[in-house]
Amino acid sequence: MSTSETTVRDRLLDALREREQEIADRWVRLQLEQSTLGVDLGEYELREEADLLIAALGAGLASDVPVRQLVASQHELRRTVIELSLRRARAGATPTATSLAVLSLKEALLEAVQHTTADSRELFDAAVLVNRLLDAAGALSFETYVEGREEIIQRQSNQLMELSTPVVRLWHHVLAVPLIGTLDTARTQVVMENLLQAIQDNEARVAIIDITGVPAVDTAVAQHLMHTVNAVRLMGADCVISGIRPPIAQTIAQLGIDLSTILTHSTLADALTAAVRLTDQPSVPTPHAPAGP
Template structure:
């Protein structure tokens, strides 16, 4: 870092000290006037992040860090930019608008520096220095925004998978997972985790995986099912797969997939009857209890 640049940073720090509040206020007004830069945020939020960013910028420039590394390496300044970006991501602002909001601070800072009667050469140098600083801040803001939105999307996707993969308690110590739609690697992992947690929570001894709503079963889907069955067994529970339609059964045979050691039933009713028998709670094989409504036909365990 040259002496000239060091002295210039010191002059700009002095400007930020004397005019920090004024700079923050002008920056907020500029964003409010350009509605696209402040969409989704209240003025109180804009003032809060403006005060934080201006203060962090002042301390960052006062540090011994090289100008090109101030934004990336000065912890307070980096956190101020990241917090601003994440806040705007949650508010629904676009990444472009978020970055432009940071870049809009250039004009306000240069105007404040000009009011300090800097020489023409110093103003040019100040403009170049602020460009380097705030361009880096804008890039970090954009990068953080994109990463934050991706994390939000991943979290929401997982939540949707969990909602679409409910674990239902059908009987005392009997759980069922009715699967509908495509069963890929990500969803299979959620099915396994959710089912194992439910087995532990309800002290289940039998788990039914119903694939009536799964349109196709290929090698990958079958492998996922077998892994889930193995995990359930490791938890000390039995596993029953129901809902294997004729077409799916033919596909499984043609693919050479061996499910001979896995207990299967044609439909959920048969699987429930088998599960009740496996629990050993009804020695007669007759389902009785809260699921057997008055006058309803009895469900017998499969022989």
């Protein structure tokens, strides 16, 4: 580390220590005034973030790590920037707004340095150091936000997929999976895992896959269904497919897809009746019309 950089770092560190509360207050006001948040954060939350980041900056400047490597190498500072970015990602802020919020700390820091020196050269060197330091912090916050947001979206997507493929117990030893929407490879895997686990947990002997809500069946969808059926059979259970509507039946016939080894029915009610017979249980009771007066 050069002597000039050490001097500038000391000057900036003195400003942080002497005017810590003032810098934090100024940074909070800047974010509120400039609308750089991109999310509804209260003044208390912003002040808490400011205190943590300013303390981490002070610890980093007090270390022997060069400024160019400070954000990447100093553990406390890096962790603080990452946590700030992830917290704002979860709150719904944009990556641009998050990085701009970090960068707006420059103005608050330089205003504090101005109060500690009248030397224009020192002030210029401090501005260069602050820009170098907070540009790296802004870039890290942007990168962290994008990675964290992708993780959040993927987790939410997985949760929605699991919610959209429930396994329902219809009868003793009979389960059903009502499918709605497109059946792709990822969703087939979720359906298969959930269904096989439910078969084991419920000691099911028949699984009904209802495709009434599947808009179209092509070769890929048929292959996904066959894989699921084969997996169910390996668990020692029978499989019934319901929801074979006339258009789907025509498509399957035109594509030459062979479902002859699978028991199929047009309605879930018919599939349930067949499933009950397969389990050698009493027949499903047929609802009767209410008696007249």
